[in-house]
Amino acid sequence: MIPPQTIRIPSYSVDEDKRLRLTAFMEYAQQAAEDDCEAAGFGNGDLLEKGCAWVIVEYHIVLRRMPLFKETVSIQSWHSGVEGPSFLREYEMRDSSGEVLVAANSISCILNLETRRPVRPELFGIRDEENAGRPALETPPSKIRIPLDAVPDMEIRRTAQYSDIDYNHHVNNVRYVQWALDCLSPEDLKKVEDITVNYRHEVPPHTEVTLRRYHCGEKIFITGEFGPMQAFSISFSAKK
Helix, strand or coil, X not given: CCCCEEEECCHHHECCCCEECHHHHXXXXXXXXXXXXXXXXXXXXXXHCCCEXXXXXXXXXXXXXXXXXXXXXXXXXXXXXXXXXXXXXXXXXXXXXCCEEEEEEEEEEEEECCCCCEECHHHHCCCXXXXXXXXXXXXXXXXXXXXCCCCCCEEEEEECCHHHECCCCCECHHHHHHHHHCCXXXXXXXXXXXXXXXXXXXCCCCCEEEEEEEEECCEEEEEEEECCEXXXXXXXXXXX
16 A cells, blocks of 8 residues: 555546545545556556456445645555455545545446456455454445336436546546536535446447436435446435
């Protein structure tokens, strides 16, 4: 596990209230995870040499306080275990006093780019007891289950454009969350404190995706679909 990285929150990472955007946190976390994997010998470059790549399957984020513009924070990510073909990863953002501002975890797998199937960690010499650390959250991410009787109250379409695509040639995992946030009202955006993301299918460039929003009690669900495929589902929970 590499040491925390220090960041002074820049203007381009904050919203109209000068608070860090959720998607900016995810971008910082993504880079921290990549740096930690590289240090351990299984970063994206190492995997690509063997025809493989990291794929995030599920993500859980808890917002305690979003830092402000020019605030100095630290971010750290570490591997916390292996379960079958799945890797558990933790993320924390802390303020200058050490208080946890954002805690998150994710489940990922190593995907063979030719067969499109997960590769077992042992093939890369990765064992459960190696490079494992404490959990940032008590439980790992979970499967999202939208009530069967839920009816969408919004439906819009987005097309995957240049700014959405990453070097894996499909929509970056953070962009799905950005699309979902754009479906929330300003009032709902201010209340969100718990986010779960389930990634189901890659979205290629120039693909039209239908986004649907569901209000179900204290939760808001957003799904993204194209053709018969569900690309993702996201749940937002409000502050209690």
